[in-house]
Amino acid sequence: MPRSRAAPDRTGGLGAIVTATIYRTDFPGSCRVHPIDGMTLVFHRPSGATHFLDSPVPEMLELLAETPDDIEGLTRRLCARLGTTDDDEARTVVGTRIAELVAIGLVQAS
């Protein structure tokens, strides 16, 4: 499994090829998952922490559990699953949520 892949060049062909960060997760294998009031309650065994997750975070974790991905790829797949527009705003949301998930240990960057 490659640890990174070339991201699309968004600099009009002038920029160099950059290496995008790939994100992966041990969800749901190392977690207890419990639906509650439309949210997802997660007990993460490695950290011992409990998290309340609301959409689209559980869906993001499910997609990363299927296939590790970078922000671009994850945004594309998430928007396809949720039936929403794949645009810069979606990428911003995904990037922000991913940063939070990395911070709490539910997602690992490589």
Add this chain to the structure above:
Amino acid sequence: MHALHLRIGPIAYRIGSPWAGPIAALRRLYAGYPEPEDGLATVTARIGPPRPWRRWLRPQAALEGDHVLPDTVPMALRHGLLALEMTMNMQVALGERRFLLVHAAAVERTGRALILPGHSGSGKSTLAALLGESGWRLMADEFVMIDTATGLVHPFPRAISLKNSAISEMERRIADPSRFGPHLSGTPKGELRHLRPTAEAVGRMDEPARPALVLFPAYGFEPASEGVSRSELFARLTEGSTNYIALGQPGFDRLTEIADTVPAARFAYPDSATGIAIVEQFCAEAGL
């Protein structure tokens, strides 16, 4: 060292003090409680002078035992009974791993438990004390112990810590003065007096009960009530637990089960009579 060995529900205490007075007061307060089974105490709770001269010179009692909190402020020896009660609480809060601890009072009727979580001042102790004198069995005043294997609430019928106006209210209702500890004034918690639970509550300290209803009281407001969602119930019970994080997955599994199956509500009340009426109405609706 003066000592008292005492069993309260699943906790077998070894309690010690270099002063005779606090132990004598505790012995009177817990008259009728059993000794640890086979004489084996597993939890040590002590008070002692923070400096050697504080045993005699303006004596002070620091909270000691199996576990200590470094920032705990010593108390004047005249509040030695309260210091013993506090270190008994502290040892359980910091050391217990068999049961999930929820900061709450609990009472039982027909084998089903009403749990009353709440911060200091919410009125949970007063309500539990009143219910415990009127057809309910008091199971807990400070910590509700939930067995992570069975989900049952196990009694931990410590003395009830009555504060301020609740003292005179309970004194009017209970004829037996021997059930009360001494008046303690000027404590960090205000005016305080301990109350021993009924003989029935002490005698049935090994009988668990199934959680049936969770009510969050709020004293000092006009009567009002509303339901508490499952997610809020889970969040508030974990916030009010001293050992949820330490227990890991068993604690998570048990609290999600409670959140899924036990109805919960919050209510505000201006006085005890109104509070008891609201509790009984909720219980009737829950079939409890």
